[in-house]
Amino acid sequence: MDELDSAILGELQKDARQTNRELARRLGVAPSTALERVRSLERRGVIRGYHADVSLSALDRSVQALISVQVRPLHRQVIDSFQDFVAALPEVLSVFVVAGSDDFLLHVAVQDLDRLHAFLIDRLSKRKEVTGFKTSVIYRHTRSTLSPH
Template sequence: MELDALDRALLRELQNDARQTNRELAARTGVSPSTSLERVRSLRERGVVTGYRAELDLQAVGRPVQALISVRIRPPARPVIEGFREWAAALPETIALFVVSGAHDFLLHIAVSDVNGVYAFVIDRLTERREVADVQTTLVYEHVRAPGIEPAPSPSPGTRPPLTERRTTRG
């Protein structure tokens, strides 16, 4: 997907403060409010901007302890994996869930009130599930987030497109 310099500037500004007015966004990116409005609308319609949300301070909402929990599922069948994914993603402690490759099938990012909450999550929730074969828990000391995501540069002329964009022909 082609993103020009204005798209990139708008995305950077929206990631810094999605609550700013369109007039403020236009001023910060050096374009007219109508141009800003149309370009942001286009970014949403093209699926580049997928939503806006409030970020919460985990300490302030009573969940200051975070953990990363690797989970191996057995048997590794699609219905079992999908069922666990849906169940785990819906848990109130779950901040994020990753389906991963390697020794484990999932990486859960949770936030709870204290270390006992991590223990209870693992023992009372995860290991009670029949499909959970192994669990490894890592406590998070500090969570540092990148201020925003910079879109990848467009490929240079003459470079090969990603596999998802390649078309093959058979002779």
């Protein structure tokens, strides 16, 4: 990673839909240089994909929460099975396997507080490996881009 690679990442995080020609102009390099560098970053796994930033409120899923979950017994099969289960649920945006007093942290988005409550009661509490969970409703969420430096 050099300064040009870092600049490319910064520009693509701002607007991944810009043309290669526009990217090159913004960086002050030849379009062929920009294209080769982007392809190199993709081959090396630095750039893993391009994604749409979707408005949750436009999808009527404006209530977000972080749910910390404890499971038992702590065996790989239990952890993997629970991770696969929650990752497939439409309410779940992200699943984190964590260290400490909690085993998982789930980021969920639902229509309203009633749907959040239903998710907790109908989905999580019915799982035999779940021994407890704690919910924090998110009032505001700001996503920052990763600084390549």
